Amino acid sequence: MTTHFIKLTEPTSSLIKVINRWENDPTLIPLTRPNRNKSELESRYKVTLDGLIKRLENHHIYLIYLNDQLIGEMNYMIDPSHLYKKEPGTAWIGITIGESIGRGRGIGYVAIQYLEEQIKKQGLKRIELGVFEFNEQAQKLYQKMGYKEIGSIDSFTFWQDKMWTDIRMEKYL
Ligand SMILES: CC(C)(COP(=O)(O)OP(=O)(O)OC[C@H]1O[C@@H](n2cnc3c(N)ncnc32)[C@H](O)[C@@H]1OP(=O)(O)O)[C@@H](O)C(=O)NCCC(=O)NCCS
Numbered sequence: 001m002t003t004h005f006i007k008l009t010e011p012t013s014s015l016i017k018v019i020n021r022w023e024n025d026p027t028l029i030p031l032t033r034p035n036r037n038k039s040e041l042e043s044r045y046k047v048t049l050d051g052l053i054k055r056l057e058n059h060h061i062y063l064i065y066l067n068d069q070l071i072g073e074m075n076y077m078i079d080p081s082h083l084y085k086k087e088p089g090t091a092w093i094g095i096t097i098g099e100s101i102g103r104g105r106g107i108g109y110v111a112i113q114y115l116e117e118q119i120k121k122q123g124l125k126r127i128e129l130g131v132f133e134f135n136e137q138a139q140k141l142y143q144k145m146g147y148k149e150i151g152s153i154d155s156f157t158f159w160q161d162k163m164w165t166d167i168r169m170e171k172y173l
Contacts, residue, residue: 001067003107005114008061008073011052015063018070019047022098031135032096034157034166041158060118064097064111071102074115076127083128084151084168090126091119108141120173127173132157133165147171 008015022028024044035041055061058080064072074095083090093115097103119127129147131138147169156166 001105003110004065005062005074005111006065007118008056008063011049011056013049015070016047016049016052018098019052019073022072022096023047025098027100028096028098030157030159031132031138032094034132035159037158062111062115062118064102064107066099066102066107069099069101071099071107072097072111074111076115076119078122078124084130084153085128085170087126089124090128091122091124093119093127093129104137108138109145112141112145116171116173125173127171129169130166131169132159133167134159139167142169145171 023032029035029041035043059075059077061073061075063070064074072095074093076091076093078092079086079088079090080092083092093112095108095111095115097107097111116127127147128150129142130153131142133152148171149167150170151168153166153168155163157164
């Protein structure tokens with residue numbers, strides 16, 4: 001099994017197709033984006049080429065490959081306004097292994113390790129992330145990688161007929 005990561009600089013329409021498949025995957029939607037209610041949870045959004053180009057203005061995006069197959073993406077933003085602890089020099093990270101074949105085999109671990117190296121190289125000292133309380137697999141991974149819980153935001157996202165908490169975690173590099 002070989003994994004590699006490539007920084008996204010020039011989005012293509014074939015990439016848009018794959019990203020839209022992940023963004024509209026009903027098993028991934030509850031895990032990767034907050035939904036304020038049932039109707040938002042059931043909404044589907046289309047990413048366009050222009051939209052992705054715009055996203056690159058404040059997101060550093062890395063594509064995750066397993067044996068040359070694109071299986072996911074991870075990204076960071078610098079000091080976004082939604083940080084729990086507004087400490088300048090913070091990277092806010094997110095990861096989606098969009099293809100189920102890539103999940104549960106340790107790729108998340110090596111992918112985040114790589115992302116942490118890139119963040120460190122940029123001179124940033126701290127990472128913050130948010131994970132929904134029912135996403136146990138992701139929480140387990142972050143704990144294993146040394147992320148510590150720093151707070152939580154109640155009633156953050158709707159799933160399975162109720163609202164759930166967003167857990168915020170941090171790691172100093
Ligand atoms: C959450 C997510 C990033 C975790 O990544 P992952 O690669 O699936 O998870 P891990 O790296 O922790 O690996 C999972 C299992 O692989 C095993 N593993 C670890 N290293 C391994 C290796 N080198 N070889 C084989 N297996 C390995 C581990 O035992 C682990 O199982 P455990 O948690 O029971 O110990 C990924 O599942 C995902 O993208 N999920 C959907 C979207 C999502 O939830 N995003 C996060 C939102 S906060």
